[in-house]
Amino acid sequence: MSDESFISIKNISKHFGNVRACDDVSFDIRRGEFFALLGPSGCGKTTLLRMLAGFEIPTMGEIFIDGQPMAAIPPYERPVNMVFQSYAIFPHLTVAQNIGFGLRKDKLPKAEMDKKVDEALEMIAMAGYGHRGADELSGGQRQRVALARALIKKPKVLLLDEPLGALDKKLREQMQLELRDLQREVGITFVFVTHDQEEALTMSDRIAVMAAGKALEIDSPVDLYEKPKTPFCADFLGTMNFFEGSVDSIGGGEAVIKTAEVGSLKSKGPNMDFSTNDRVMAAIRPENIEVAFEQPSSGSFITGKVRASAFLGDRAHVYINVEGRKDPVLTAMQNMDGAASQMSGQDHTVWLTWSDEAVILLPQDAS
Amino acid sequence: MTSQSLTSDQSVPSAPSTSSGGGIRGFFIRSENARGYALLAPTLILLFLAMVIPVVMLVARSFWTQSGMVQTADFSFVNYEMFFAKPIYWAVLKKSLYISGAVTIATLLLAYPAAYFVAFKVKKNKLIWLILITVPFWTSYLLRVFAWKLMLGYNGVVNSGLIGIGIIDEPLGFLLHNVNAVVLTLAHAWAAFAILPIYVSLEKIDKSLLEAAADLGEGPIRSFIRVTLPLSMPGVIAASLLVFIPTVGDYVTPKLVGGSGGIMIGNLVQNMFGRGNNWPMGSAIAVVMMITITLVVCVYLWLISQAKKRSS
Numbered sequence: 001m002s003d004e005s006f007i008s009i010k011n012i013s014k015h016f017g018n019v020r021a022c023d024d025v026s027f028d029i030r031r032g033e034f035f036a037l038l039g040p041s042g043c044g045k046t047t048l049l050r051m052l053a054g055f056e057i058p059t060m061g062e063i064f065i066d067g068q069p070m071a072a073i074p075p076y077e078r079p080v081n082m083v084f085q086s087y088a089i090f091p092h093l094t095v096a097q098n099i100g101f102g103l104r105k106d107k108l109p110k111a112e113m114d115k116k117v118d119e120a121l122e123m124i125a126m127a128g129y130g131h132r133g134a135d136e137l138s139g140g141q142r143q144r145v146a147l148a149r150a151l152i153k154k155p156k157v158l159l160l161d162e163p164l165g166a167l168d169k170k171l172r173e174q175m176q177l178e179l180r181d182l183q184r185e186v187g188i189t190f191v192f193v194t195h196d197q198e199e200a201l202t203m204s205d206r207i208a209v210m211a212a213g214k215a216l217e218i219d220s221p222v223d224l225y226e227k228p229k230t231p232f233c234a235d236f237l238g239t240m241n242f243f244e245g246s247v248d249s250i251g252g253g254e255a256v257i258k259t260a261e262v263g264s265l266k267s268k269g270p271n272m273d274f275s276t277n278d279r280v281m282a283a284i285r286p287e288n289i290e291v292a293f294e295q296p297s298s299g300s301f302i303t304g305k306v307r308a309s310a311f312l313g314d315r316a317h318v319y320i321n322v323e324g325r326k327d328p329v330l331t332a333m334q335n336m337d338g339a340a341s342q343m344s345g346q347d348h349t350v351w352l353t354w355s356d357e358a359v360i361l362l363p364q365d366a367s
Numbered sequence: 368m369t370s371q372s373l374t375s376d377q378s379v380p381s382a383p384s385t386s387s388g389g390g391i392r393g394f395f396i397r398s399e400n401a402r403g404y405a406l407l408a409p410t411l412i413l414l415f416l417a418m419v420i421p422v423v424m425l426v427a428r429s430f431w432t433q434s435g436m437v438q439t440a441d442f443s444f445v446n447y448e449m450f451f452a453k454p455i456y457w458a459v460l461k462k463s464l465y466i467s468g469a470v471t472i473a474t475l476l477l478a479y480p481a482a483y484f485v486a487f488k489v490k491k492n493k494l495i496w497l498i499l500i501t502v503p504f505w506t507s508y509l510l511r512v513f514a515w516k517l518m519l520g521y522n523g524v525v526n527s528g529l530i531g532i533g534i535i536d537e538p539l540g541f542l543l544h545n546v547n548a549v550v551l552t553l554a555h556a557w558a559a560f561a562i563l564p565i566y567v568s569l570e571k572i573d574k575s576l577l578e579a580a581a582d583l584g585e586g587p588i589r590s591f592i593r594v595t596l597p598l599s600m601p602g603v604i605a606a607s608l609l610v611f612i613p614t615v616g617d618y619v620t621p622k623l624v625g626g627s628g629g630i631m632i633g634n635l636v637q638n639m640f641g642r643g644n645n646w647p648m649g650s651a652i653a654v655v656m657m658i659t660i661t662l663v664v665c666v667y668l669w670l671i672s673q674a675k676k677r678s679s
Binding site for chain 2: 053054055074075076077080081082084085086088090091092101102104105149150153
């Protein structure tokens with residue numbers, strides 16, 4: 001056991017009848033890490049979290065936490081605690097009783113227990129709420145109570161199942177930062193499940209992107225976003241323009257891709273493990289495409305016509321029809337000095353340019 | 368969404384309206400209460416005719432006196448004086464309360480695991496299980512009591528079975544015609560009335576609460592004591608009242624399986640209206656019984672509210 005593999009998930013599969021919720025998943029989670037399991041609903045992320053908690057038993061494979069095999073350990077003896085999606089606040093108990101629920105086994109004197117509960121209330125900025133009933137709490141407060149109730153046990157790992165899903169947007173953004181700060185403060189390994197890619201990018205040290213029961217890629221948010229290795233991840237995190245093609249030439253950190261839609265594309269992107277004639281996807285992020293109203297004097301470009309634009313306040317998404325391509329090319333521009341208003345009209349002819357580094361090559365068949 | 372539409376439903380008719388017009392129709396549209404009472408009216412009328420009037424008559428008659436075949440409609444406490452003067456009445460009433468208490472406890476102990484099983488362990492076809500629980504009600508109450516007579520009798524199923532497999536040589540005499548037989552028969556007869564409310568309250572428990580209890584370190588038994596049981600208490604309380612109140616006055620079961628030791632207050636009332644031919648006295652016993660049950664239930668509910676206060 002090392003800090004690198006504080007939690008070790010080894011060849012875990014979970015079948016529900018014919019459904020493979022998890023299919024041969026293996027990866028390690030580091031000690032003290034804020035780790036996200038990200039994927040669309042039904043990808044197996046919650047099942048995996050529940051197997052860490054002990055609520056589901058793996059059909060195959062094994063889980064180690066801090067070097068200890070978990071197979072024979074029931075949920076109530078695992079060194080993990082969970083924040084449930086519904087928060088699961090006990091409705092018949094007060095806030096203080098909820099938070100102190102897990103302390104019974106420690107057999108503390110009452111004064112000491114009360115002190116711990118008070119400290120926990122302080123931590124979640126709810127001092128003085130101890131005597132309130134569970135039904136007198138708002139959504140955000142319930143979330144905090146669930147958090148305090150789990151953290152008071154000082155678990156080795158805190159599991160969070162869509163912890164912010166029930167909150168409105170403003171509160172969610174605030175709680176994202178608070179959770180992040182709290183995790184740094186207590187230094188406990190957090191594993192959290194979310195389907196919200198923005199939330200995963202904001203909060204986590206590393207993200208495992210899951211789809212159809214498999215963990216496709218595990219990396220830091222920046223690397224996942226900038227150097228995705230599968231079309232699924234490229235598409236799921238943020239948005240992406242894909243151009244199908246095949247490798248014309250490759251070598252020396254450069255590749256030329258022949259595409260049917262926009263002709264040849266040059267790439268100096270991160271993935272270069274391809275050989276000539278491989279079928280690939282050339283992928284370009286919308287924000288890496290520059291839109292010009294006049295023909296650039298040099299470099300490669302394609303031309304198109306503005307089809308529609310979506311004004312988002314701080315930025316605008318502009319959809320551009322390109323001759324020979326079915327889907328419009330999506331570009332994103334900062335709304336600096338009202339730049340987005342220039343895009344409001346339709347049928348402008350525009351020139352699209354990008355740097356060769358922005359063109360990421362991805363395998364076509366994977367996922 | 369629903370709360371919004373609910374409040375708007377209520378606020379529209381109660382707002383002063385000019386378009387709804389007058390007459391009975393307009394009155395009903397405007398008045399929330401009128402509509403409520405109109406819906407209740409058939410039940411209220413029936414309750415009034417079949418419950419309130421008889422109870423008033425019963426109370427009135429309990430102050431009459433009877434000598435021989437003649438009832439005198441003069442106001443008198445003589446029946447109540449008799450009730451408290453003769454120890455037999457009070458003793459039988461106390462015994463009835465004791466038997467009903469025992470029946471209630473036995474029924475709850477039998478019903479809770481059954482309700483728990485259907486609520487938590489049955490995954491498919493819960494409805495079939497619930498229907499199976501009500502199957503005993505497809506025959507008459509009387510037949511079910513007789514069935515127990517056949518089971519427990521001197522030459523009954525239990526005795527001949529035990530003799531058949533050689534455990535005993537002679538039939539056991541203590542199975543029938545005593546308090547235990549009454550408790551057993553009543554507990555079986557009222558089981559469904561306890562299972563269903565407990566099932567409903569268990570079914571409502573959010574399963575993630577039980578997972579949370581396990582997650583916070585409590586094994587199955589402690590989770591049950593700290594989470595499942597307190598959350599199912601509304602069902603348990605409802606079940607206990609549903610069983611206790613009607614069984615106190617039961618007279619069929621004690622008559623058939625209770626023997627002389629299993630006599631209950633209902634038997635005395637029945638006797639006064641029948642062979643004893645003293646309706647005023649029977650009415651007085653019935654009134655004392657009703658008041659006693661009401662007091663017992665009030666004390667019970669008060670104790671529960673005290674326990675609740677102390678725990679939070």
